[in-house]
Amino acid sequence: MNCPRCGQTDSAPEHQSRCVAGRADGPKDALVLGAGLAGLSAALRLVRMGWKVTVLEADDHVGGLAASHTLKTEWGEFDYDNGPHRFHTTDKHVMDEAMSLIGNDIVWAARQSRIYLYGRFFHYPLQGGNVLRSLPPLVLAKAFLDYILVKLRNIVSRKPDDNFENWVVNRFGRKLYDVFFGTYTEKTWGIPCNRISADWAAQRISLLSLWDTVKKTLFRSRDGNVPRTYVSKFFYPRRGGIGKLCERYTEEIRNAGSQVITNARVDEVHHAEGRIAGVSVMLQGRRQRFDATRVISTIPVTVLAKLLAPAAPVEVVRSVEAMKHRSMIFVYMILSRPTVTPDHWIYLPEQTLTTHRLSEFKNFSAESAPPDKTLLCAEITCDYGDAEWNMSDAELQAIVVKDMGRLGLIRESEILKTFSRRERYAYPIYDLEYRAHRDRVLAHTNSVGGLITTGRQGLFKYNNMDHSIGMGLAAAENLAGQGADHARVASGQEYFG
Ligand SMILES: Cc1cc2nc3c(=O)[nH]c(=O)nc-3n(C[C@H](O)[C@H](O)[C@H](O)COP(=O)(O)OP(=O)(O)OC[C@H]3O[C@@H](n4cnc5c(N)ncnc54)[C@H](O)[C@@H]3O)c2cc1C
Numbered sequence: 001m002n003c004p005r006c007g008q009t010d011s012a013p014e015h016q017s018r019c020v021a022g023r024a025d026g027p028k029d030a031l032v033l034g035a036g037l038a039g040l041s042a043a044l045r046l047v048r049m050g051w052k053v054t055v056l057e058a059d060d061h062v063g064g065l066a067a068s069h070t071l072k073t074e075w076g077e078f079d080y081d082n083g084p085h086r087f088h089t090t091d092k093h094v095m096d097e098a099m100s101l102i103g104n105d106i107v108w109a110a111r112q113s114r115i116y117l118y119g120r121f122f123h124y125p126l127q128g129g130n131v132l133r134s135l136p137p138l139v140l141a142k143a144f145l146d147y148i149l150v151k152l153r154n155i156v157s158r159k160p161d162d163n164f165e166n167w168v169v170n171r172f173g174r175k176l177y178d179v180f181f182g183t184y185t186e187k188t189w190g191i192p193c194n195r196i197s198a199d200w201a202a203q204r205i206s207l208l209s210l211w212d213t214v215k216k217t218l219f220r221s222r223d224g225n226v227p228r229t230y231v232s233k234f235f236y237p238r239r240g241g242i243g244k245l246c247e248r249y250t251e252e253i254r255n256a257g258s259q260v261i262t263n264a265r266v267d268e269v270h271h272a273e274g275r276i277a278g279v280s281v282m283l284q285g286r287r288q289r290f291d292a293t294r295v296i297s298t299i300p301v302t303v304l305a306k307l308l309a310p311a312a313p314v315e316v317v318r319s320v321e322a323m324k325h326r327s328m329i330f331v332y333m334i335l336s337r338p339t340v341t342p343d344h345w346i347y348l349p350e351q352t353l354t355t356h357r358l359s360e361f362k363n364f365s366a367e368s369a370p371p372d373k374t375l376l377c378a379e380i381t382c383d384y385g386d387a388e389w390n391m392s393d394a395e396l397q398a399i400v401v402k403d404m405g406r407l408g409l410i411r412e413s414e415i416l417k418t419f420s421r422r423e424r425y426a427y428p429i430y431d432l433e434y435r436a437h438r439d440r441v442l443a444h445t446n447s448v449g450g451l452i453t454t455g456r457q458g459l460f461k462y463n464n465m466d467h468s469i470g471m472g473l474a475a476a477e478n479l480a481g482q483g484a485d486h487a488r489v490a491s492g493q494e495y496f497g
Contacts (some may be wrong), residue, residue: 005069030479031056031290033266034298036064037465038455040249041472042296043258049480053258054290058265058299061243062250062426065423065456066465068241075334075416076370082423083330083379084345084359085242086234089466097469101248102237106366111232115347116407117180123152124347139179140303146173146460161431164196184349187356188381189326189429197430203462214296236364242465266299269307269451276450296475297445298327299454300425305441319437327389328426331355331378331396333410334417339363339374340409348403354380354388355403367385373416378403384424393418428460452478454486
């Protein structure tokens with residue numbers, strides 16, 4: 001049941017009776033927690049509707065997952081993102097908003113990416129002829145045979161699509177599952193594929209599918225629709241990385257007289273009589289309380305639920321504990337050569353390589369690094385606090401150099417500097433129980449009137465930048481009583497990142 005005031009999905013009747021969103025009599029001011037794309041787009045939308053907004057961000061910079069940084073060195077300046085970020089959207093409203101913020105100082109890039117399999121690089125998305133010529137014939141023959149076998153077996157007795165492994169094998173056969181889906185997915189998620197929800201396959205398979213990509217390459221869609229994975233043209237800021245988008249949002253919000261406060265980690269969320277009452281923050285060493293009757297939260301919903309005071313019921317806290325995120329280490333290396341690859345990024349599914357993706361920002365914008373140097377980013381997925389998470393830059397460099405040596409891409413002697421960043425909440429893990437736990441936690445946060453949780457982290461949803469912007473815009477419109485549904489954004493089928 002949707003709340004008629006704020007649009008919260010599946011909201012309890014008690015929430016609806018207390019919800020203060022969009023009440024004409026209330027003051028037009030709001031707090032927004034988190035200055036990623038969802039929080040900032042929500043804030044700017046409210047500001048443009050005449051609201052006063054305060055955005056509270058834990059980090060010392062805005063942007064969240066879509067933040068960028070510039071490193072000034074003796075060799076010049078290097079821009080880099082939290083892993084490669086390519087902006088694409090089919091939503092004209094979101095595209096217009098992004099373009100108007102970024103302005104003309106952009107470059108257009110034609111996506112180039114490859115995948116490393118069986119000791120060779122393949123263009124990605126795969127090109128049919130290239131695949132047929134280059135994959136070992138035995139692998140192709142076995143994949144084809146398995147595909148036919150599974151189709152026949154499905155006629156007699158089909159296994160239920162009750163986990164990622166079954167979902168994939170039912171559609172593509174065992175060999176393709178083994179070659180690509182299984183290894184890449186287990187490497188990225190760190191849990192066996194029969195523990196991963198089939199939701200993940202349904203959402204993501206277009207990116208991961210060898211078979212599908214071969215079919216799609218050979219038989220182009222008749223309706224002319226190009227799947228998200230195949231969209232090749234995208235814009236990127238000439239300087240400053242994709243994080244420019246969030247910086248521009250912040251400027252607009254501040255120019256309109258509202259606030260974006262960094263280094264402001266929310267550590268308590270107060271509610272009383274079923275309504276939001278405010279939040280507390282440690283700010284410059286002092287504890288400060290911000291009272292509010294309307295709050296949009298884009299921080300991880302698992303964090304939000306635990307910050308609630310009075311505390312959430314024990315079964316909600318148990319669900320929070322059961323919801324896991326996969327973390328990510330970004331290992332950056334400055335190299336004493338103009339470029340390493342022609343690619344925006346390269347996928348590395350093989351289990352024997354620790355790195356799972358490699359990207360080169362110079363290929364996003366040539367001006368992101370000095371002409372004679374380049375910056376590579378190697379992504380390593382891990383669990384928060386595990387051995388890899390705690391590795392020093394020297395240890396991480398040793399791993400990446402070993403991986404890159406296997407690919408024949410770089411030599412250790414070319415590395416001028418290595419540094420790293422870590423992202424605890426990189427991917428929400430869709431394990432077999434995630435949906436029930438997420439729904440229980442969201443039902444509790446939704447029961448607090450005047451509180452809307454949204455964005456990738458706020459809804460525990462694997463999504464792209466444009467979706468987070470869409471969720472932010474919709475949440476702002478909900479709060480202002482315009483009846484959008486932020487929880488339904490990003491229910492499409494194809495995701496990258
Ligand atoms: C490696 C990687 C590559 C990706 N590549 C792409 C791509 O190519 N294209 C694409 O479209 N998308 C990509 N994405 C997805 C995209 O980055 C995200 O969907 C989007 O940036 C999420 O924005 P958000 O605002 O919803 O969440 P976030 O960016 O996570 O924002 C949440 C904010 O809340 C803050 N916060 C957390 N706790 C607190 C607290 N207690 N108090 C105050 N603030 C707090 C955080 O610091 C953060 O700034 C990628 C993601 C990853 C991880």
